Amino acid sequence: MSTSTTFGPCSTCYSSLLRLKLKFKFPSISQRSSLSTVDFGTKTLRIFSSSVNYHGSGKNDPCDLNRRRGLLFTATLPLLLPLGEFVEEFVAKAEESGTSEYLRTKEAVTKVVSKGKAAGVLRLAFHDAGTFEMDENSGGMNGSIVFELERPENAGLKKPFKVLVKAKSEVDATQSVSWADMIAVGGAVAVSVCGGPTIPVPLGRLDSMEPDPEGKLPQESLDASGLKQCFQRKGFSTQELVALSGAHTLGSKGFGNPTVFDNSYYKILLEKPWQSSAGMPSMIGLPSDRALVQDDECLRWINMYADNQNLFFEDFKNAYIKLVNSGARWKSL
Numbered sequence: 001m002s003t004s005t006t007f008g009p010c011s012t013c014y015s016s017l018l019r020l021k022l023k024f025k026f027p028s029i030s031q032r033s034s035l036s037t038v039d040f041g042t043k044t045l046r047i048f049s050s051s052v053n054y055h056g057s058g059k060n061d062p063c064d065l066n067r068r069r070g071l072l073f074t075a076t077l078p079l080l081l082p083l084g085e086f087v088e089e090f091v092a093k094a095e096e097s098g099t100s101e102y103l104r105t106k107e108a109v110t111k112v113v114s115k116g117k118a119a120g121v122l123r124l125a126f127h128d129a130g131t132f133e134m135d136e137n138s139g140g141m142n143g144s145i146v147f148e149l150e151r152p153e154n155a156g157l158k159k160p161f162k163v164l165v166k167a168k169s170e171v172d173a174t175q176s177v178s179w180a181d182m183i184a185v186g187g188a189v190a191v192s193v194c195g196g197p198t199i200p201v202p203l204g205r206l207d208s209m210e211p212d213p214e215g216k217l218p219q220e221s222l223d224a225s226g227l228k229q230c231f232q233r234k235g236f237s238t239q240e241l242v243a244l245s246g247a248h249t250l251g252s253k254g255f256g257n258p259t260v261f262d263n264s265y266y267k268i269l270l271e272k273p274w275q276s277s278a279g280m281p282s283m284i285g286l287p288s289d290r291a292l293v294q295d296d297e298c299l300r301w302i303n304m305y306a307d308n309q310n311l312f313f314e315d316f317k318n319a320y321i322k323l324v325n326s327g328a329r330w331k332s333l
């Protein structure tokens, strides 16, 4: 939801200035550094300050131009306005209105995502966002999964998608919401409904009108170095790969209770039950899960998360927020 605050300049110091209209796009506090949209007069500026450059950097790239304008704007604004006096107020208002939109979406999603449906919905979020490729600036959290449900790697995701259809119509009745936002919130609700961390998800993503390029999701046959490279191309470190893989604690791969989000994934990985001679233990984990324990760098994180569930929750939360912002295009409010 947009929040627009109009500020009048101080009559003595800024009498020559026209009234200045600022509009802030709402992201959560933790995301404020990565993107904000400011309307200055009639022009919309996008200010990016993320350490990860998700956009092209060519000379004529409009995002680049906007970034430069944004920097110029940021640098000169304090000279023009008594920022301290009102910025806090309008950021608070923006967050307030964004929060109500978020709460409405979260409430609708919470009604439909039960513990039994959580694993599928979380996987749906990964399969939408996980197509992101930094170098190609393609894929990402853009709702394109709606065009990709027939792909073999997305087998089984029609059900969780349908679960969210009802929630989306409910939200759309008040104010339209993108599939990208619905799925991002869906994954976060799936985690918390199963006892995992509460993950705040900023809204405002735009949907893609076409499918993402194929073959960008990690294959389960990858070894640790293949998984690391794959995640690196999406902007994720080894630590984030290991934290995100902890999502496999949900579902039927044998990492503890299938509907409880906890750190049993790491504890069971360390036990390597698949090495047991026969029977059910040999079914536990995907090849990609098993590969993580073979790698020293991954193993260090597996040990830490097995020892400290709070650390896993905190790192998962941060990596999930990054995942659902990957490659996202944001609406200008």
Ligand code: HEM
Binding pocket: 118, 119, 120, 122, 123, 126, 218, 219, 220, 221, 227, 244, 245, 247, 248, 250, 251, 252, 253, 286, 288
């Ligand atoms: C590291 C690379 C990954 C690979 C190769 C991979 C692959 C897979 C595969 C093949 C399945 C289906 C298992 C089955 O037959 O039941 C699965 C399930 C699942 N994946 Fe992943 N995945 C990866 C990472 C992730 C991430 C990052 C997330 C979320 C943040 C995630 C969430 C899930 C969930 C929740 C399930 C269980 C779904 C259910 O039981 O309905 N996966 N994954």
